[in-house]
Structure formats: C-alpha cells, structure tokens
Amino acid sequence: MLGNGDLILRYLEHLGVEYVFGVPGGSIEPFYDALARSERRGGIRAITARHETGAAFMAEGYARETGKIGVCCSTAGPGATNLLTGVASAYADGIPMLVITAQTALDRFGQGSFQDTSCTGIHTVEMFAKCTRYNTLISHPAQLETKLLQAVSHAMGNQPGPAHLGIPLDVMRHRIPDNEIDATLNAFTNHEVAPSDHSTKSALNELESARKVTLVLGEGASEASELLVRLAEARDWLMVTTPRGKGLIDSFHPLYRGVFGFAGHESASDALREDSADLVVAIGTALDEVSTSGWDPTTILSERLIHISNNPVDLSRSTMARLVVLGSPKLLFESISNALGVDSVSQSNRSVFYNDRLPANTRFDDPEKCFDRSGPIKGQTLMTYMSRICPQNTRVLMDAGNSFLWGIHYWNIHRPMNMHPGANHFHIGLGFAAMGWAIGTSVGMASANPDHPVVCFTGDGSYLMAGQELTTALQENLNILMVVLNDSSLGMVSHGQKLSGGEQLATRLPRVDFSMIARALGVESYRIETMEQFADLDIKGILSRPGPCLLDVIVDGDQVPPLGSRIKVLTSSIQTHE
Known part of the structure; x- marks a missing residue:
C-alpha cells in the first residue's frame, strides 16, 4: 500500500x-x-x-x-x-x-x-x-x-x-x-491556439502594405523568435525586445536596436516612433509599465500597434491598437512568412559580426564607462566585461535592484548558431521584482541542467535577505557563480530617492565581506575591488567545474543605473496626486 x-x-x-x-x-x-x-x-x-x-x-x-x-x-x-x-x-x-x-x-x-x-x-x-x-x-x-x-x-x-x-x-x-497508480488520466497541457483566418488575413494585409515596421519581441515570442528574425531580415524590419524578451535576439544583429522599456535604450525608443515605424508589431508582451516605458504613448501604445499574444490577458490592455490577434505567434508568422514568400525553415541569412566593443546599432547611456577600468568597479564595465568572457551557454540571472538595471542595459547577448530557437539564457524576475529572486532561481536552474554554468548577479541587500540558499547549491554541487554587487547600500532605492527628490533615508547597509561568509560556508570565494583583479581571475575555469563560487565585487555606488522610465512613473504619480 x-x-x-x-x-x-x-x-x-x-x-x-x-x-x-x-x-x-x-x-x-x-x-x-x-x-x-x-x-x-x-x-x-x-x-x-x-x-x-x-x-x-x-x-x-x-x-x-x-x-x-x-x-x-x-x-x-x-x-x-x-x-x-x-x-x-x-x-x-x-x-x-x-x-x-x-x-x-x-x-x-x-x-x-x-x-x-x-x-x-x-x-x-x-x-x-x-x-x-x-x-x-x-x-x-x-x-x-x-x-x-x-x-x-x-x-x-x-x-x-x-x-x-x-x-x-x-x-x-x-x-x-x-x-x-497507473496515470491513465492526462492533464491538458497542449494549449497552442491557431489564430483565426480573419486575424491572419488582417495582419498580412497590414504588414504587406507597410513601408516601415518595427517588431517588439516579448517573452511570449520565444518559440517564434528565429522565424521573426528571418522575416525581419527578408523585409528589412527593425527589431527591439522588451526587458523580459531580452536574450531572444543577438545584441549584435544589425537590425536590432536594443531593449525598449525599463532600463532600455534610446535607440529602441527611436525605432518605435512614428518616423521610424508605420506599424509597431508587439509579440508576446503584456504591455505593462516595464515593457512600455511607463505607458509611453509615442512608441508602442498608439493606433500604429498590432498586438499578438497567446495570452488573452495581454491583449486586454491594447485597446488603442489597430489590430489584436489571439493565438500562437509561431503559427501566425509561419502563415505570414509563406504568404510573403519568406523561407520559414532555413537559418538566418544576415551575418552577425562580433567585436570587443559595443553593438553598433544600440545607443547606450554611458558607452565610455563600459570600458573604464579606473577606480572602483563600475556596473557598466562589469556587465560589458562579463557578457564578453562568459561562455555562450551560460545561464545569466539578474536580481532585483541595480543588478537588473545594469544587466538589462549593458549585458550583451551572444546567441550561438546551434541554440534552440525558443531558448533564452538571460533571465530577470521583473513581474514582481522580489529581492533575492535570482539567488533561489539560479539554484533551480542549475539543478535542472548541471552541465551548463549559471551566473547570478545580485546586490548586497538581496544577498543579505536570501544568500543562505548558496548552501543548497553547495550541498547539490551545482555550477553557480554568485556575483554580489557590494556597495553597502540598497542601491536602486538610494538612487531612486535622489532622482525623484525624496528623502535620503534607510538605504545604508553595513560593510560586509561576503567572501569571508562564503568561505565559512565552505564555498570558494574571492573579493574583487578593481577590474585588474577581475581580469586576473580565471572566470572560464570557475565556470567549467562543478560547485558554487562567490565573487564579492566592490562596486562604485556613485554610478547611476538607467532608472529613467521608472522615475518618470514615480514622479508623475506624485504630481498627479498633489
């Protein structure tokens, strides 16, 4: 029994x-x-x-x-x-x-x-x-x-x-x-819905006649991402991603203009404005604050919008759109590609050229700081450097706070040719934005696929909340590199207070040596204070062996992360209620 x-x-x-x-x-x-x-x-x-x-x-x-x-x-x-x-x-x-x-x-x-x-x-x-x-x-x-x-x-x-x-x-x-216990009953887990014929024809008519189109890939576009890239290449359409969709397109693709929304790029905003796009096609995104740059009416949220999603809740927010389509983005764009004479099966035909600099078609807030190795370690430099040296199969998680702000804006995606079309190796928990999210999530991700390295960027505030989960990674011998951005501060809150005119209060943290704590737990660790020390570390070697490792990285707390759209929403709410 x-x-x-x-x-x-x-x-x-x-x-x-x-x-x-x-x-x-x-x-x-x-x-x-x-x-x-x-x-x-x-x-x-x-x-x-x-x-x-x-x-x-x-x-x-x-x-x-x-x-x-x-x-x-x-x-x-x-x-x-x-x-x-x-x-x-x-x-x-x-x-x-x-x-x-x-x-x-x-x-x-x-x-x-x-x-x-x-x-x-x-x-x-x-x-x-x-x-x-x-x-x-x-x-x-x-x-x-x-x-x-x-x-x-x-x-x-x-x-x-x-x-x-x-x-x-x-x-x-x-x-x-x-x-x-014979499991003869089955859960209903096959939910792919084909768009209606009417919706497919309407979308095709709009796209066929448009001169300039910009695609916006959200997280729900993952299964269609490779197809969308081929379609954009054939029609010379621009592409951007939402923060949650970051990772679905190679950062160095010549038609990619960066992330639109929370911590995004001005080049992505430009690609969505009326002079660049007759149509804005948003795929698999909820049109919430973070994916619309605080509900900006000059970019996504206009009568130029075509909104496509498998999730009907997403579509309920696009009341201003000229067309909404409920159904699988992959099925829809397979039909559209065939009708437009675009091969929906072959590999991407537009070459992606990598270099040691930044993607040429994405406009970064502080590009010169991405390679500034002087003084304390800058978030811009850290993300640029790590995104270049980590193996392409590395799973990357950015925790709530400065980590996901720096990561969304400055981490550059390299998608290997053999990567599964629906896969994404860049992860943020932006819906609820819980501090410590990336720490536990990285453990679950490494458990699921121990053959691939996982890098978790978290802040000192988040680590003080949830860092004990590193001992689970130790017990399970998981390949996780925990990178703690240590500025003795609740950094995102502190910068938010300054930028919004709030009181400077309750954001200071004690000076903690997280590398010593990790060693006490039995975890390999290093305390890093300069980019020269970072360069001396064998990151690839660390990521090639099992077991967790922690880097206690002393970062420059004076560097302001890309908080613009969030501050706009916070200050407009204050003004509305005054």
Whole structure:
C-alpha cells in the first residue's frame, strides 16, 4: 500500500519532473515519505531549500530552464506563508508551477491545531487565491487525482502560472493500492491556439502594405523568435525586445536596436516612433509599465500597434491598437512568412559580426564607462566585461535592484548558431521584482541542467535577505557563480530617492565581506575591488567545474543605473496626486 503522495509523484514523473523543492515539516511529512520512496527507486528527488520562498524561486528556475512544471512544497503554518512571495513572483511572470502546502488533519480543523492554516485558522488557501491560476483545498481523498490534473492543466495553460493544492495531513496519508497508480488520466497541457483566418488575413494585409515596421519581441515570442528574425531580415524590419524578451535576439544583429522599456535604450525608443515605424508589431508582451516605458504613448501604445499574444490577458490592455490577434505567434508568422514568400525553415541569412566593443546599432547611456577600468568597479564595465568572457551557454540571472538595471542595459547577448530557437539564457524576475529572486532561481536552474554554468548577479541587500540558499547549491554541487554587487547600500532605492527628490533615508547597509561568509560556508570565494583583479581571475575555469563560487565585487555606488522610465512613473504619480 502506498500513499497519496506517491500518486502525486507518479503523475509528476509522467510530466518529466525530476525534483521537488521545499522544506520538510510535520504536516507535510507523508509527502516526504513518498519522496524518500521515490528517490530509492530512482524517481523524483527532494531538494531542500533554506527558506520556503527560496524553494518557490528554485521551482521557478527549474521551470524556466526545462519548460516543465516546477514543483515546490511546504508544511502548514509559516511554511505555507513563507512560500507566498515566491509564488506571487511566478504568477507575475507567468511561470508554470505546482505548489503543495500541508494542512492539519481534517478532523482537527477549528480546534487550534499546531500551525493551523485551515479555513478556521490562518486561512492559507485564501491567501493563495490572488496569486495562483488554480487554488483549492483537497477535502477528501477521492478529490486528489482529479484536482491534481486540473491544477497541472491550469498551470501550463495559455495563462500559465502557479496552481496551489492545500492537502490535509490525513488526505496525504491516505493509503491506496499500488495498482491504482497507473496515470491513465492526462492533464491538458497542449494549449497552442491557431489564430483565426480573419486575424491572419488582417495582419498580412497590414504588414504587406507597410513601408516601415518595427517588431517588439516579448517573452511570449520565444518559440517564434528565429522565424521573426528571418522575416525581419527578408523585409528589412527593425527589431527591439522588451526587458523580459531580452536574450531572444543577438545584441549584435544589425537590425536590432536594443531593449525598449525599463532600463532600455534610446535607440529602441527611436525605432518605435512614428518616423521610424508605420506599424509597431508587439509579440508576446503584456504591455505593462516595464515593457512600455511607463505607458509611453509615442512608441508602442498608439493606433500604429498590432498586438499578438497567446495570452488573452495581454491583449486586454491594447485597446488603442489597430489590430489584436489571439493565438500562437509561431503559427501566425509561419502563415505570414509563406504568404510573403519568406523561407520559414532555413537559418538566418544576415551575418552577425562580433567585436570587443559595443553593438553598433544600440545607443547606450554611458558607452565610455563600459570600458573604464579606473577606480572602483563600475556596473557598466562589469556587465560589458562579463557578457564578453562568459561562455555562450551560460545561464545569466539578474536580481532585483541595480543588478537588473545594469544587466538589462549593458549585458550583451551572444546567441550561438546551434541554440534552440525558443531558448533564452538571460533571465530577470521583473513581474514582481522580489529581492533575492535570482539567488533561489539560479539554484533551480542549475539543478535542472548541471552541465551548463549559471551566473547570478545580485546586490548586497538581496544577498543579505536570501544568500543562505548558496548552501543548497553547495550541498547539490551545482555550477553557480554568485556575483554580489557590494556597495553597502540598497542601491536602486538610494538612487531612486535622489532622482525623484525624496528623502535620503534607510538605504545604508553595513560593510560586509561576503567572501569571508562564503568561505565559512565552505564555498570558494574571492573579493574583487578593481577590474585588474577581475581580469586576473580565471572566470572560464570557475565556470567549467562543478560547485558554487562567490565573487564579492566592490562596486562604485556613485554610478547611476538607467532608472529613467521608472522615475518618470514615480514622479508623475506624485504630481498627479498633489
């Protein structure tokens, strides 16, 4: 006889899941018993985070790297509430995740059980209601199988995101015969929707007659990205990406003009204005603050917009557009390419020339500082240098704060010729922008694919929040390079206060030697104060061997990151309410 935890794991195995990320505890123990049985037979294995928020971030990293559903779990009470920030982050970025939290036994609901999170206690199912695509309490063992499949179907649908199952102790412990676990039922996970014939013809008519077109690739354009590049080359269309779409186009492609939106490039804004684009075609983007440069009406948000997405929620924001198309961008542009006589199968035919300088067609805020090795290490220099020396298969994550500002603007993408068209090696958690997001997510990503190096850029403030997850990477012997931007400050907040005219308050941090902390944990580490010291490091060697390494990089806190669009939104809100 096995338990319901075994049933859950057998279904997840059918989906190709390899790990469950979590922290054990009393009420979730039957599920960990099932994980122990699974590991003994070579099945799904538990990876233990140091905090449940980190477990949720790890599940997100696993999902980002594999395209499978990420799975995290927690015990009742604070275990469940600790998961919330990580689950909300996955919800904001549309990451498919199965979230399993424990409840006390059903017959103890309302009796003041230890860590009671039932509907009569601290009601965690209600807490998850607004940051999940599916959310339910399993109130009877007979519900488990059906609700599990419904959860997976919602998580991996056209509006992907986390699905939550609250499972009481006695329901998880419920015994079932081994022969009942045959996984004959299947979750509905194939959601590719073909655009209507009318929408396809309308889009073709618009694009055929337009003289100047600029494509905007968001994260939802990933599967169509290679096709879109070929189409742009054939028609001489310009291309930009949103911050979340960064990485889908090689930074050195001659038709690429950079990132538009949060921490973006002026050259991308120019490519979207009326004198450069008769039509702006936005693909797979939510048209939120960060992807529209604070809802700028002179660029994306105009009557020149054609908006294409698999996600109907994205399209609900494009009320000003001349055309919206619901459906798979890949299917739509395959039809359009064929109609325009563009080969939708062959490789890109426009050569990409790399050099030791910056991409020629992208306008950077401070290009001269990208190669300035004098004095303290500058964020501009660090990102330019690291993006040039890291192997092309490196997965790169930028944490909330100055890290993702510097990374969005100054990290240059090199896409190898054999890279899968839908793959993206550049990652930011920009939807919810949780500090410490990149730390846990890098652990999940490295777990999913230990053969490729992972580089995580984080700030000292974020590392003080979540740096303990590095010990999970140590325990799992994962190839992660943790780069801590150390300026003894909550840097993004501090610069934001200065630029918006706010009070200078509560942003100073103590001087911490993170390399010493890492060594105390048993992790290889280095403290870097100059670019000369950086150049002496064998970064490629570090990234070629298993196990984590930490770089404590003392950065120039006086350098102002590209915060312009964010400050514009903050100050306009202040002016509106005065």
